[in-house]
Amino acid sequence: MPSFPAAASADLSRPDGSPVxxxxxxxxxxxxxxxxxxxxxxxxxxxxxxxxxxxxxxxxxxxxxxxxxxxxxxxxxxxxxxxxxxxxxxxxxxxxxxxxxxxxxxxxxxxxxxxxxxxxxxxxxxxxxxxxxxxxxxGAAAARSESMLVVGDLVLNEDSHEVYRGDDSIHLTATEFELLRFLMRNPRRVLSKAQILDRVWSYDFGGQANVVELYISYLRRKIDAGRAPMIHTRRGAGYLIKPGETA
Amino acid sequence: MPSFPAAASADLSRPDGSPVxxxxxxxxxxxxxxxxxxxxxxxxxxxxxxxxxxxxxxxxxxxxxxxxxxxxxxxxxxxxxxxxxxxxxxxxxxxxxxxxxxxxxxxxxxxxxxxxxxxxxxxxxxxxxxxxxxxxxxGAAAARSESMLVVGDLVLNEDSHEVYRGDDSIHLTATEFELLRFLMRNPRRVLSKAQILDRVWSYDFGGQANVVELYISYLRRKIDAGRAPMIHTRRGAGYLIKPGETA
DNA sequence: CGGCTACCTGTGAATCTCCTGAGAAACGGC
DNA sequence: GCCGTTTCTCAGGAGATTCACAGGTAGCCG
The missing domain is CATH 3.40.50.2300 (Response regulator)
Structure with missing residues (x-):
């Protein structure tokens, strides 16, 4: 079992700072x-x-x-x-x-x-x-913080399931959406195929490990198409997402 | 699958701000x-x-x-x-x-x-x-809460049960009305079929979950007919309503 | 440069989800 | 009680999605 990165995004924690x-x-x-x-x-x-x-x-x-x-x-x-x-x-x-x-x-x-x-x-x-x-x-009546994940000009809204790259709306399938969400919750961090499989696919998934490659490929086609790529391969290690180096 | 709607927008609360x-x-x-x-x-x-x-x-x-x-x-x-x-x-x-x-x-x-x-x-x-x-x-609670729900050019009046899309009056049956109300109380949020069933249908409803699909279909025929669609399907997740991407 | 390996991606089939027409049953107004 | 309306079941079909497979491509090492 691979070890997981801790959550990156805005952490929920209790008012007094103690852990959830x-x-x-x-x-x-x-x-x-x-x-x-x-x-x-x-x-x-x-x-x-x-x-x-x-x-x-x-x-x-x-x-x-x-x-x-x-x-x-x-x-x-x-x-x-x-x-x-x-x-x-x-x-x-x-x-x-x-x-x-x-x-x-x-x-x-x-x-x-x-x-x-x-x-x-x-x-x-x-x-x-x-x-x-x-x-x-x-978090009773706490201001309805929209649950958005943002990496560079890529925005994922967990409530509406909408994804935007810049101004372009991007349609993702359910699996693509979950994969991207996982990547975006761990920006700039290399995630191995095993980790991804463990987190994004159901625990009883028995298929080939290369579904991950396949879905990475799908995602690239949709969110990186023609733009500065945000999804990067670390050969032998895994994948990571990070904002483009562009200005 | 679903994440949940927060309470509706125009919140009733008591004059002193304490909860109802x-x-x-x-x-x-x-x-x-x-x-x-x-x-x-x-x-x-x-x-x-x-x-x-x-x-x-x-x-x-x-x-x-x-x-x-x-x-x-x-x-x-x-x-x-x-x-x-x-x-x-x-x-x-x-x-x-x-x-x-x-x-x-x-x-x-x-x-x-x-x-x-x-x-x-x-x-x-x-x-x-x-x-x-x-x-x-x-009048016990703050009066500022409107009885109207508005999403784009779609208007639903909770008191009179009237629904308008733009200038066109739309006749809805009781179930259609409640479904639309629920959607409109949670605009831009994906609602799963189970959530919808839980809120809109009676607590003792034991039927097929595809009544929801059916009524979504009815609603679309009435409010989206020929216009920019406002009711959207998120395959594998549910439905959501949002204003059309008007130019 | 050759070969090994890891990764990428086109193709297609199986599956799944959703949409909708048809009609039965239940309801409601008169 | 009768008739139009509404609710709901059922089932077929369209289309989207997931995934396996396999050949292609690119990095890396000697």
Whole structure:
């Protein structure tokens, strides 16, 4: 497992400067570990629980700033955990993890309060991005800072999913968007293909590693076409994005 | 996939700047929780009660700016709660929750005083909209909040339910209207089908997620027909509304 | 300069998402 | 109760997206 760069962009941190605390609730140890690792690399403090009861206990003790919650737990239904969680901590944002096929019926109501969810198998980038979004917005009535990533004249808006290079609007597919977001969250930093694969693709992706090359190629065609290139290859190491050297 | 809409733009808040306080009275915990979440998400401060006695107590303590009141409570009739509520707080607007088949005439009496009601199962958008309307009219909250939503040349009037694109009046069905309202309350933000389903459709809707696609299709036919499209699809992510890129 | 390796990218197929017409069912006004 | 309207299911089809494969290209080393 490659080591991750810490998040670069405007860091969420609590008013008193202490680190953000996240509670991860999942009974599958492998997933729980994977998530913990990824969230710790974001600089967040992670605590885990394996069932609903443990989650409620942990929530009470640790007073997390956000919760990642698997809707399928051995002892409790997701809705129930949510309801009881809300009794103690009405404002904690919750990110649900759910199986792909469960989406249609069980999600109903879960996201109604501004919470969010991702379906398994998810990509770590997605989880992190969603968590950031949730926390940003739960920062009660905090000025609606638009979640924009900016590198040189390249601008990515996470809310509207719009991307601009200079004045030109650029259409990206879902995967391209996530890849670019990952690059832009780590500007001027070399990211290996393995890292990219780990973060941007779902954890169960079993394909060829050269999808990354392929998508880098797609991105270049769209954002670097005819302009000063911002996506650079470090042969044998990986890729990085940085503003063009142009004036 | 989705990141969440923040509360709508024109924010209701009390003259002194403190958050709006809403009291939710319902004996069904699930509903009460769902409502609390949705209302908190609007930036309001929510307090709950499970019966008439509790409601009166809470009303006295918390002096809410609005009350959401289930007409069927274990200990008291809705009429009675209302009457006694009014003794303490003659001007608090009340939104009644009532079963579909409940006698219309009694409700009619209840709402004669400027209150309003919604029938179960309701959609969260509807409850929120009604509450906003009540508070706006009661004048308790700041009056500056418009009942109009404007995105580009598209105008939606929440009071009259009129919709105009430019000079053309557009007739929408109830569901179309709520969907458009939700989109317009979150302009330039990608809303996932799940989010839309959660907010616009009733909490007990168990159908196919592609109703959303269907209604988006209807809306486009009515508001985008022949014009610069304002409703956009973000494949794999959701939909968003934004003004056309007018020259 | 030759060869090795890493990277780039055209092609095409499988898959997935979304759009929309048709019609059934539920609703509402009279 | 009847009829127009609205809501929703279903299914086909168009088109976008993802990805494997493979041949081409460029850096790097001796």
């Amino acid at each position: 605390r996240v509670l991860v609730v999942d009974d599958e140890a492998a997933l729980s570990d994977l998530l913990s690792m990824a969230l710790r690399y974001e600089g967040w403090e992670v605590r885990t629980a394996a069932d609903g009861a443990g989650a409620l206990r942990a929530a009470r003790d640790a007073r997390p700033d956000a919760v990642v919650l698997d809707v399928m737990l051995p002892d409790m239904d997701g809705l129930e955990v949510l309801a009881r969680l809300r009794r103690d901590a009405p404002d904690v944002p919750v990110l649900f993890l759910t199986a792909k096929d469960a989406v249609e019926d069980r999600i109903a109501g879960l996201t109604a309060g501004g919470d969010d969810y991702v379906t398994k198998p998810f990509s770590l980038e997605e989880v992190v991005a969603r968590l950031r979004g949730l926390m940003r917005r739960s | 306080r809403v009291l939710v009275v319902d004996d069904e915990a699930a509903l009460s929780d769902l409502l609390s979440m949705a209302l908190r998400y609007e930036g309001w401060e929510v307090r709950t009660a499970a019966d008439g006695a509790g409601a009166l107590r809470a009303a006295r303590d918390a002096r809410p700016d609005a009350v959401v009141l289930d007409v069927m409570l274990p200990d008291m009739d809705g009429l009675e709660v209302l009457a006694r509520l009014r003794r303490d707080a003659p001007d608090v607007p009340v939104l009644f929750l009532t079963a579909k088949d409940a006698v219309e005439d009694r409700i009619a009496g209840l709402t004669a005083g400027g209150d309003d009601y919604v029938t179960k199962p309701f959609s969260l958008e509807e409850v929120v909209a009604r509450l906003r309307g009540l508070m706006r009219r009661s």
